[in-house]
Amino acid sequence: MQTLTSYVGGRWVTGEGPWTDLTDPTTEEVIARASTGGVDFGAAVRHARAAGPALRALTFAERGALLEKAAKAIHAVREELLDLAIANGGNTRSDAKFDVDGATGTLMHYAELGRALGGRRVLLEGEPSNIGRSGRLQGQHVLAPRHGVAIAINAFNFPCWGLAEKAACAWLAGVPVIGKPATATALVTWRMVQAVVEAGALPEGALGLISGGVGDLFDHLTWRDVVAFTGSADTARRIRGHARILENGVAVNVEADSLNAAVLAPGAEDATYDAFIRDAHKEITQKAGQKCTATRRIFVPRDRLDDVIADLGERLGTTIVGDPRRDEVGMGPLATKEQLRSAREGVEALGGEARVVWGQPAAKQDRGYFFGPLLLRADDPHGATRVHELEVFGPVSTLMPYDGTAADAASLVQRGDGSLVASIYGDDREFLAAAIVEMAGWHGRLVVTDEKIADKAIAPGTVLPNLLHGGPGRAGGGTELGGLIGLGPYVQRCAVQGNGPLIAKLLGA
Numbered sequence: 098m099q100t101l102t103s104y105v106g107g108r109w110v111t112g113e114g115p116w117t118d119l120t121d122p123t124t125e126e127v128i129a130r131a132s133t134g135g136v137d138f139g140a141a142v143r144h145a146r147a148a149g150p151a152l153r154a155l156t157f158a159e160r161g162a163l164l165e166k167a168a169k170a171i172h173a174v175r176e177e178l179l180d181l182a183i184a185n186g187g188n189t190r191s192d193a194k195f196d197v198d199g200a201t202g203t204l205m206h207y208a209e210l211g212r213a214l215g216g217r218r219v220l221l222e223g224e225p226s227n228i229g230r231s232g233r234l235q236g237q238h239v240l241a242p243r244h245g246v247a248i249a250i251n252a253f254n255f256p257c258w259g260l261a262e263k264a265a266c267a268w269l270a271g272v273p274v275i276g277k278p279a280t281a282t283a284l285v286t287w288r289m290v291q292a293v294v295e296a297g298a299l300p301e302g303a304l305g306l307i308s309g310g311v312g313d314l315f316d317h318l319t320w321r322d323v324v325a326f327t328g329s330a331d332t333a334r335r336i337r338g339h340a341r342i343l344e345n346g347v348a349v350n351v352e353a354d355s356l357n358a359a360v361l362a363p364g365a366e367d368a369t370y371d372a373f374i375r376d377a378h379k380e381i382t383q384k385a386g387q388k389c390t391a392t393r394r395i396f397v398p399r400d401r402l403d404d405v406i407a408d409l410g411e412r413l414g415t416t417i418v419g420d421p422r423r424d425e426v427g428m429g430p431l432a433t434k435e436q437l438r439s440a441r442e443g444v445e446a447l448g449g450e451a452r453v454v455w456g457q458p459a460a461k462q463d464r465g466y467f468f469g470p471l472l473l474r475a476d477d478p479h480g481a482t483r484v485h486e487l488e489v490f491g492p493v494s495t496l497m498p499y500d501g502t503a504a505d506a507a508s509l510v511q512r513g514d515g516s517l518v519a520s521i522y523g524d525d526r527e528f529l530a531a532a533i534v535e536m537a538g539w540h541g542r543l544v545v546t547d548e549k550i551a552d553k554a555i556a557p558g559t560v561l562p563n564l565l566h567g568g569p570g571r572a573g574g575g576t577e578l579g580g581l582i583g584l585g586p587y588v589q590r591c592a593v594q595g596n597g598p599l600i601a602k603l604l605g606a
């Protein structure tokens with residue numbers, strides 16, 4: 098059995114227990130263990146902060162080159178990481194690629210942004226503004242790196258990409274990172290960090306790893322640091338409410354859960370309808386529905402609900418559920434026993450408002466954490482509450498009718514109280530325009546699919562490095578990715594005023 102170590106203070110440290118077991122969710126076999134008992138979190142934070150000057154001294158182009166090295170180091174162990182994601186996460190190979198290649202792709206995207214920014218060390222925000230009568234007296238807003246450390250806490254579902262997408266933004270901004278993956282699937286992150294450290298891709302201290310609980314880590318943070326958190330809304334609340342975080346004004350960027358919705362517009366036929374069914378199927382089955390961006394609620398004009406259930410059910414029936422090591426399998430188990438329990442309880446809790454219309458909660462396999470896929474139907478979405486509030490983190494979506502107007506669809510979508518993403522499938526331009534206006538303020542991303550792009554459209558659950566990831570309200574209000582927008586949590590805005598031309602020169606404008 099593998100014992101995971103933490104990379105802190107420039108060395109690999111073995112915990113002293115108590116131990117948390119990591120399992121293979123297909124076989125229920127324990128394959129590794131992790132503990133941070135005995136780890137000196139204060140020293141870990143100080144060591145990471147000490148890498149700040151080296152990162153800040155680099156230009157964006159040079160930081161970009163580091164990201165490229167890190168991406169190459171990860172890619173070099175790609176096959177190993179895919180195997181670990183299959184073993185420790187129950188991922189199919191395709192799910193695992195989504196995570197691992199997503200990590201290298203995101204790092205490469207930010208490497209390219211660094212290259213394009215060239216010789217500067219801080220970001221310029223907007224144009225200089227005149228503050229006196231002579232044009233010489235000017236002010237320029239800049240975004241400068243925080244002089245602290247970024248604590249990147251991630252959920253179990255993306256052990257590779259989750260750390261890479263946070264680290265890419267922090268490193269490009271000039272801030273060192275300590276990664277803290279969810280313990281249950283930390284085997285993948287552990288190997289990924291090992292590969293980056295072994296390749297000497299970064300200045301020492303720019304990357305640390307905590308394999309296990311956070312101990313008293315937060316007691317060592319100040320306003321100069323930032324906690325970038327991805328996980329459930331409950332954990333986010335606990336972190337935000339931590340006494341030290343509040344006392345010291347530690348910045349917290351939250352990517353939490355979400356009741357993402359898809360809307361089928363009236364009159365959507367042929368290619369648009371096919372894309373709607375194709376994407377709904379993907380969002381339910383990819384990573385066994387364990388994606389924060391997966392579609393949880395599907396709104397359909399009342400007169401089309403039965404057809405959609407039949408068509409989506411038929412499509413779901415083509416997915417083989419089983420051991421993700423087998424090529425023909427399209428969906429593996431849930432990642433942990435706890436996730437299985439939580440998904441079962443979730444479907445039960447929705448029971449008063451929604452009933453299963455396709456699939457069976459009971460697994461056919463005699464071992465492993467298998468569940469679903471399941472389609473639920475709720476006929477009174479306006480009267481329902483739980484279907485809009487309870488995230489069943491698995492291959493489960495609830496279909497609901499609406500009256501065919503954009504206003505009704507938007508009012509139901511908004512019952513999710515702020516989401517990462519919503520998708521609209523339709524060709525009626527009036528409907529689409531009204532839906533976009535009504536829904537954009539409640540989401541980090543809207544995916545609009547019409548017949549012209551239906552065959553090329555990217556399913557709504559796919560997060561792209563050049564577009565914003567993060568949503569308002571329940572989704573946590575965080576900001577990740579979106580190109581340079583993603584550097585936001587790791588920089589401080591400062592207005593530099595004085596001799597305009599000189600300041601421009603000094604900043605490399």
Ligand code: NAP
Nearest residue numbers: 251252253278279280309311327328329332352353354389
């Ligand atoms: P979770 O239980 O909230 O855990 C998330 C992370 O927080 C893990 O690394 C966990 O570590 C850590 N953690 C737990 N308690 C903590 C505490 N008191 N202080 C500091 N860290 C703590 O979430 P999960 O079960 O891993 O992931 C599923 C949830 O994440 C879903 O609700 C999903 O919607 C959400 N999610 C959101 C996004 C997004 O981008 N918005 C992406 C993926 C997932 P341990 O594992 O060691 O407990």
